[in-house]
Amino acid sequence: MELQIKQLIKNYENKLTLNIKDLIIPSSTFLGIIGPNGAGKSTLAKIIATLENATSGEILYNSNPFTPQLLNDMTLVFQKPYLLRTTVYNNIAYPLTLRKIDGKEINKRVCEILEEMDIVNLKDQKAWTLSGGEAQKVALARGLIFQPSLLILDEFTANIDPSSMMVLEKTIKRFYTKYSPTIIMVTHNLQQARRLCSHVAFINKGEIEEFGEINEVIFNSKNTATKNFISGEIVL
Amino acid sequence: MREMINGIIGGFKILISLDKEVYEIIFLSLYVSLTSTLLATLVSVPLGIFIGTKKFIFKNAVVRFIYTMMSLPPVIVGLIVFLFISRKGPFGQLGLVFTPTAMIIAQFILVSPIIVGTLYTASKEKGADIKRVAKTLGANKTQTLILLIKELRFSICTGIISGFGRAISEVGAVMIVGGNIKGHTRVMTTTIAMLRNMGDYENAIAIGIVLLILSFVINSFLYHFQ
Ligand SMILES: Nc1ncnc2c1ncn2[C@@H]1O[C@H](COP(=O)(O)OP(=O)(O)OP(=O)(O)O)[C@@H](O)[C@H]1O
Ligand SMILES: [Mg+2]
Numbered sequence: 001m002e003l004q005i006k007q008l009i010k011n012y013e014n015k016l017t018l019n020i021k022d023l024i025i026p027s028s029t030f031l032g033i034i035g036p037n038g039a040g041k042s043t044l045a046k047i048i049a050t051l052e053n054a055t056s057g058e059i060l061y062n063s064n065p066f067t068p069q070l071l072n073d074m075t076l077v078f079q080k081p082y083l084l085r086t087t088v089y090n091n092i093a094y095p096l097t098l099r100k101i102d103g104k105e106i107n108k109r110v111c112e113i114l115e116e117m118d119i120v121n122l123k124d125q126k127a128w129t130l131s132g133g134e135a136q137k138v139a140l141a142r143g144l145i146f147q148p149s150l151l152i153l154d155e156f157t158a159n160i161d162p163s164s165m166m167v168l169e170k171t172i173k174r175f176y177t178k179y180s181p182t183i184i185m186v187t188h189n190l191q192q193a194r195r196l197c198s199h200v201a202f203i204n205k206g207e208i209e210e211f212g213e214i215n216e217v218i219f220n221s222k223n224t225a226t227k228n229f230i231s232g233e234i235v236l
Numbered sequence: 237m238r239e240m241i242n243g244i245i246g247g248f249k250i251l252i253s254l255d256k257e258v259y260e261i262i263f264l265s266l267y268v269s270l271t272s273t274l275l276a277t278l279v280s281v282p283l284g285i286f287i288g289t290k291k292f293i294f295k296n297a298v299v300r301f302i303y304t305m306m307s308l309p310p311v312i313v314g315l316i317v318f319l320f321i322s323r324k325g326p327f328g329q330l331g332l333v334f335t336p337t338a339m340i341i342a343q344f345i346l347v348s349p350i351i352v353g354t355l356y357t358a359s360k361e362k363g364a365d366i367k368r369v370a371k372t373l374g375a376n377k378t379q380t381l382i383l384l385i386k387e388l389r390f391s392i393c394t395g396i397i398s399g400f401g402r403a404i405s406e407v408g409a410v411m412i413v414g415g416n417i418k419g420h421t422r423v424m425t426t427t428i429a430m431l432r433n434m435g436d437y438e439n440a441i442a443i444g445i446v447l448l449i450l451s452f453v454i455n456s457f458l459y460h461f462q
Binding site: 049051071072075081084094099142143146 | 368373386
């Protein structure tokens with residue numbers, strides 16, 4: 001899905017939080033969004049997912065304004081996912097039941113993704129008994145199962161141990177290779193952005209300071225704010 | 237103390253006695269309280285979720301009003317309903333006074349705030365998350381409402397149990413609007429109050445025991461349903 005952001009402004013009680021002049025995210029871009037705390041990254045993610053309204057401006061999805069049908073084709077996975085009060089299986093199956101897909105097909109797809117993510121053992125476990133990392137895997141599986149063509153991830157591997165993080169990243173990578181969706185990934189982990197993203201946008205104080213191919217931005221940035229941010233991150 | 241023990245024994249005797257009058261009383265109690273709770277549930281669950289998850293003007297005032305209604309004394313509700321439906325009242329022509337329907341109306345008013353309040357609290361806490369998840373996974377409006385109800389099912393059951401508890405155990409409202417007419421509007425609580433006035437403590441306690449047993453059975457059923 002191609003995204004076109006035009007003159008997007010978001011104010012929270014008259015405080016300018018987001019001000020994006022013009023940004024085109026071509027279809028099948030894997031865009032990393034980086035920037036300091038409070039820069040407006042999550043706000044942008046939520047506005048794109050229509051969980052939050054912009055104060056002004058607009059976003060075009062494949063050159064069209066938003067329509068509710070689009071919700072069938074995009075998703076947002078949060079850092080702290082809300083899982084339904086049921087089993088892992090039912091959580092992952094939920095988006096497919098919404099789409100009235102028949103039981104056999106649901107079963108097949110859910111089992112596939114459980115195996116892919118190596119969580120078959122959690123299949124019948126109650127969602128509220130999962131650890132944070134396990135819950136995040138289930139949330140990702142649930143977001144991917146209906147093959148959205150726009151996937152938004154907001155710090156989805158924060159507080160996740162390295163091995164689970166690898167599983168999550170591998171899953172995303174495989175999904176990206178297989179279906180070529182547009183992915184927007186907010187992250188504080190520059191290494192993660194380098195492992196996954198094709199492009200990166202640096203947001204600072206609500207504005208996009210820089211946007212480009214990942215290695216261009218990381219290694220050849222002319223922008224001081226970006227350079228400072230990146231050098232700080234790399235040291236870490 | 238002897239009255240207590242005899243009453244307890246009497247309670248079980250009554251339950252198996254198949255006495256027609258007693259069964260009518262029990263049946264009417266259940267009919268009135270279950271109907272009022274059911275109707276209140278149908279209205280109050282969506283209403284509580286709405287108040288808990290939507291923004292609108294005077295919301296704080298509405299919430300405070302509901303909390304106040306939760307502790308409204310049954311006699312007051314009975315009195316107000318009575319004034320509305322009494323012959324000279326605005327709904328006097330309907331002829332509802334001293335009927336089971338009047339009792340259902342009064343109990344509906346008593347039960348609704350409890351269910352609304354319970355659902356308000358629950359959906360205020362979890363409603364936004366649930367709606368967000370529903371939206372990100374592609375649920376439409378109806379599917380979102382269904383998901384809300386499913387996810388809040390524990391609170392819904394809690395609300396129904398507390399609401400039904402209030403309905404089946406109150407005496408003030410049904411007494412005023414129903415009048416405790418034998419074979420017509422006499423329910424368990426009004427029978428107990430009447431028996432006590434007559435000094436028949438044993439039978440009063442016996443009916444009390446029946447009330448307790450029935451509440452237990454119905455609550456167990458609802459609890460199991462969760
Ligand atoms: N509902 C809200 N009401 C008022 N201000 C808000 C609200 N949500 C976010 N903000 C403000 O908007 C700014 C941007 O927040 P946002 O969550 O988008 O930052 P972020 O870039 O995701 O930061 P982080 O890296 O810490 O997650 C912050 O200053 C925040 O305080
Ligand atoms: Mg954030």
